[in-house]
Amino acid sequence: MNCLEFRRICLSDPYTSAADFAAHRLECHECTRFVDSVTAFDKKLLDAMQVPVPEDLATRVKLRQVIGEEHARRVRPWQWALAASIFVSVALGGFLGLQVYSTNLYIAQLQASVIDHVNNEPDFISVQGKVPSDKFARVMAAFGAEVVNKDIESLIAHAYVCVMDKRPIAHIFAGNGGQVTVLYVTGKRIGAETPFKDDSHQGVLIPAGGGNLVVIAPKGEQIEPLVTKLKQSIRWSI
Amino acid sequence: MFNGKKFTVDPVSVGMGRSKREKFELLLEGLMDDLYRYAYWVCRDRVQAEELVQETYLRAWKAIGSLRDADSAKSWLFTICRREYARQFERKRLQMQDVEDIGELPGAKVAFDTSTEAFVLRRALATLSDDYRDPLVLQVLGGFSCEEIAGVLGISSSAVMTRLFRARKQMRELLTDDESDSRCVTEVRA
Incomplete structure (x- = not known):
């Protein structure tokens, strides 16, 4: 390193610990005096830079930090209200969503159970004749229903209580030749009348009393007249 | 370095294992004077320098979790200060004050x-x-x-x-x- 290079570095970084800088400093007295003058100048400059620091500045910094923290922590009433309303909305939305999901799942399960039940009791499909005069009323009474119009009995071929999915149900054969099956299933009441069908059946779920009335028939069978008559003739007390 | 203030904050003491509050206190005690003087020479206004220091520490408090290396605590803090000044300058287009206005402060350190x-x-x-x-x-x-x-x-x-x-x-x-x-x-x- 020559003197020019040394002095250039000295004006940039007189505190460098570079080996060639230190070596030149040791061997060149002029450059040693130069670097000493630069550091002495810096010392004077440092002294001149020592502007007074306000005594209470640290306290103000702390105070501002604490206030900032408290402000961040403090939640205003309207923010609480907003947070609460958002929470309620989300919770309600979630609840309703869950309800809808749960109801849809129940309907699907009920339809599957009913179709399965009908398919597994073929012996009664071809029931002929008419139900004994009070049999239909007694079966329905067992499920909290009252037959208020006896005319419907002319459409009923057979009525009895059986079990589906470990639950007692009212099983009624109606329509022409007992082609239409009416089940009354206790349990979760659905929200609205819901038609359904599969490859060979059609039907409708009707919320009634403490459960649902299910009318199911082979595809192509008219069920609407029976559904209307059932609604008019049975009163639910549950 | 002649000013002997490079490691005013003990690098070990600002290190890991201390609470956020303790780290902040160390940064405040060890570096505030230098930071204020730097802030003053950046903006050349006493009032603005005070504001700059307070804002710098407020930001440092929020970001103190990102300070992993105690050796770089001082440059970290000065960098925050420099950026905050740039932000304020951009926002307010601050008017500079002549350096001759520096005077004795009541209760100065x-x-x-x-x-x-x-x-x-x-x-x-x-x-x-x-x-x-x-x-x-x-x-x-x-x-x-x-x-x-x-x-x-x-x-x-x-x-x-x-x-x-x-x-x-x-x-x-x-x-x-x-x-x-x-x-x-x-x-x-x-």
Whole structure:
């Protein structure tokens, strides 16, 4: 390193610990005096830079930090209200969503159970004749229903209580030749009348009393007249 | 480094294992004076420097979790200060104040050098452009290396060295002019 290079570095970084800088400093007295003058100048400059620091500045910094923290922590009433309303909305939305999901799942399960039940009791499909005069009323009474119009009995071929999915149900054969099956299933009441069908059946779920009335028939069978008559003739007390 | 303040904050003590509050207290106790002086020389306004320091510490408090290396605590804090100043400057287009307005503060921590020599040096320093004054203040007052200054200012080390060279050269020229002016005044009076 020559003197020019040394002095250039000295004006940039007189505190460098570079080996060639230190070596030149040791061997060149002029450059040693130069670097000493630069550091002495810096010392004077440092002294001149020592502007007074306000005594209470640290306290103000702390105070501002604490206030900032408290402000961040403090939640205003309207923010609480907003947070609460958002929470309620989300919770309600979630609840309703869950309800809808749960109801849809129940309907699907009920339809599957009913179709399965009908398919597994073929012996009664071809029931002929008419139900004994009070049999239909007694079966329905067992499920909290009252037959208020006896005319419907002319459409009923057979009525009895059986079990589906470990639950007692009212099983009624109606329509022409007992082609239409009416089940009354206790349990979760659905929200609205819901038609359904599969490859060979059609039907409708009707919320009634403490459960649902299910009318199911082979595809192509008219069920609407029976559904209307059932609604008019049975009163639910549950 | 002659100012002996490079590691005013014990690197070990600011390290991991301490609570956020303890780290903050150490940064405040160890570095606030230097930070205030740096802030002053950046903006050359006492009131704004105080505001700058308070805002810097507020931001430091929020981001203290990101401070992993105790050795870099000082440059970390100065970088926050420099950025905050740039943000405020952009926002307010601040009016600079002449350096001659610095005076004794009631209840100030240290005595203020009121000598003519100090006055002349401060005036010369204030005359430098921001580009030259900034690295010089960081080196002389902050005790930072060229690499650290580069980090604070967001420029290359070679650019820092060039600016420091020109800053010292300009200071020398300004002070030589001052000495000539003083001699002229003395000669005229004589």
